[in-house]
Amino acid sequence: MLTRHGFTLVEAVVAAVLTVFVGALLVSLLLRGQAVIAFERGRMEVQRTLRSGALFASYEWSGLTPGSGDLMALGRSRLQYRGFRGLAASCTWRTDAIIVRYDLRYGVRAWVAGRDSLLVYAVGDSVAGTSPRWEPLPLTGVAAGVCPDGSPGLTLQTIIDPARLPLREVVPGTPVRLFESMESRLYKSQGDWWLGLRSLTGGGSIQPALGPLTANGFELRFRDQAGVPTTDPALVVAMTATFRASTPRPAVLPWGRRPAGSSDSLVVELVSRNAGPVGRGP
């Protein structure tokens, strides 16, 4: 009985060749798969960034009222504006304070004196020849208060100049908005471009709100009521925000191949929710 161990030379060579071939195929597949996954992940990140940009633009800028001073300065990749941080309803007022209903407040954070300011709706006075308008007032303090009917309130301390805002033009239930002056702009940090946010009244440094973007990843264009491009903040009723993002520079794979990167852009057309119909422009 013959028991043979081992392989012939031909078998060994064939096995080695096959092993190398299959191994190379598997390595190639692995690297290709890795590149595909990295590409997909990058693409998802880009799309997520752009979607966030659309939401950000919609929330931060849709409520700006044209011609009211809500837009303060415009640039191609920079915007200074009133960022709305609260809405409340007054229950009583005097020259140094407005008390709002505690149970009916809207906002994204607590209101801060100095950082936030007020916009009070003045109903206008036909005898005095004044029109309904939002009158800006400083917020000098926030404290607990009580409404005339005994319900809990919040005292928004301010300074009302009767010559500018006669108290008869403030009526029960008048809405009060709170805002802080903000700046949004494209800036570079640690090698990447970001859409940054900075509170002009709250101080502090610019903080990234969205990104990373490309070097031209945030562009703004503005239009007036007729749809004509404008750079005058008082005339703007609509704007176009363009966001561009791309995946980080892909790694070079062995044998010099470079997987494809991904870049995309999103154009957001914003018409102020508080404006009338806007022309499409020329």
Next chain:
Amino acid sequence: MTSNRVERGAAVPLALFVLVVLGVLIGSTLWAAHVESRAGHQALQALKARLAAELAWPDVVDRFDSLGVFAMVPGDSLVAGLWAGAGGVTTGVVVHRLGPEFFLVDSEGRAGVSLSRSAQPTFRSQVVARLDSTVDSATGRATVSLRPLTAPFWSGLPRVD
């Protein structure tokens, strides 16, 4: 002549290795597709919730008369509508009478399905409107209508509890 050969090879380990590699590749691709699908689904739910909130309040404003909103006294709140739409999206509209002249219409859209409860997309839309009374000089009859503020004011801020 007979021979009893004992052959040894690497077919089974190699096949297992190939299967594992293929499994990892397919699994990774499926995972990426799954994550993207969920992200897309979440975005769609958020859009539905937003549209629900945006579309609900004009309908309520149109029905102010029939809802009895003008009979509310300042400080009152009225649940003017609560709807469940397709895909589990729910919408609620509450009207608050702020004072003799002012009304706040608060509309909330909430997505029915989400990745997690904490990430459930919820959108709010508020509109402040002012009453406008006109008196017909011939009949002396007063007509009350709702006039948007100058400028008509909209905000999308969340409620502070």
